[in-house]
Amino acid sequence: MKILFLGLADSPVLDFLRREGNEVAQTMDKLDAAELSSQSYDFLVSYRYRLILKDDVLSLFPDRVVNLHPSLLPWNRGTFSNFWSFLEGTPKGVTVHYIDLGVDTGDLIAQERIRLPVEGETLRTTYDKTHEYLVRLFYAHWPAIKTGNCSRQVQQGEGTIHRIKEKEEYDHLLEKAGWDTPVTELVAYGKARGLYRGLDESA
Numbered sequence: 001m002k003i004l005f006l007g008l009a010d011s012p013v014l015d016f017l018r019r020e021g022n023e024v025a026q027t028m029d030k031l032d033a034a035e036l037s038s039q040s041y042d043f044l045v046s047y048r049y050r051l052i053l054k055d056d057v058l059s060l061f062p063d064r065v066v067n068l069h070p071s072l073l074p075w076n077r078g079t080f081s082n083f084w085s086f087l088e089g090t091p092k093g094v095t096v097h098y099i100d101l102g103v104d105t106g107d108l109i110a111q112e113r114i115r116l117p118v119e120g121e122t123l124r125t126t127y128d129k130t131h132e133y134l135v136r137l138f139y140a141h142w143p144a145i146k147t148g149n150c151s152r153q154v155q156q157g158e159g160t161i162h163r164i165k166e167k168e169e170y171d172h173l174l175e176k177a178g179w180d181t182p183v184t185e186l187v188a189y190g191k192a193r194g195l196y197r198g199l200d201e202s203a
């Protein structure tokens with residue numbers, strides 16, 4: 001199978017796809033539909049790719065563009081999912097889904113709700129743990145995905161979505177320790193400011 005991987009060159013998902021015997025190209029660049037149409041890719045797999053795919057690209061690969069997202073969709077669509085999940089007390093989990101024209105709004109293939117520790121943990125450590133769950137979920141479901149035999153479910157509920165600029169209002173919370181900021185501090189701040197929804201089983 002010929003796959004275009006949209007993500008980092010050192011990604012474990014890229015290594016996995018190649019170990020599976022696929023011919024895999026990798027990019028983090030913006031895609032050109034005209035160029036793609038001549039490449040005969042069977043699948044597009046996106047993981048930590050920051051650009052939005054347009055209709056001219058998606059139309060070339062009906063039901064063959066999937067994304068790995070580090071949240072329990074529809075909660076925390078968009079960027080910095082881990083940060084928002086602690087600040088707002090929303091459910092945590094991981095999702096593999098089809099990509100459509102929205103931001104993380106495509107049909108669900110597989111999900112797992114996870115319980116992340118709070119005490120003694122930071123944004124960095126919980127981020128790493130979330131991505132360990134996420135890649136394992138993808139590995140488990142890839143055989144069904146590549147053959148078109150995976151489950152498919154429309155997302156239910158409004159959930160939440162966050163853009164990059166929204167985080168700027170809260171950047172002061174990370175000034176001292178950055179991604180090593182204890183998540184207990186975010187939880188406490190969210191509760192004090194009325195941002196916390198109390199839907200998080202971890203806190």
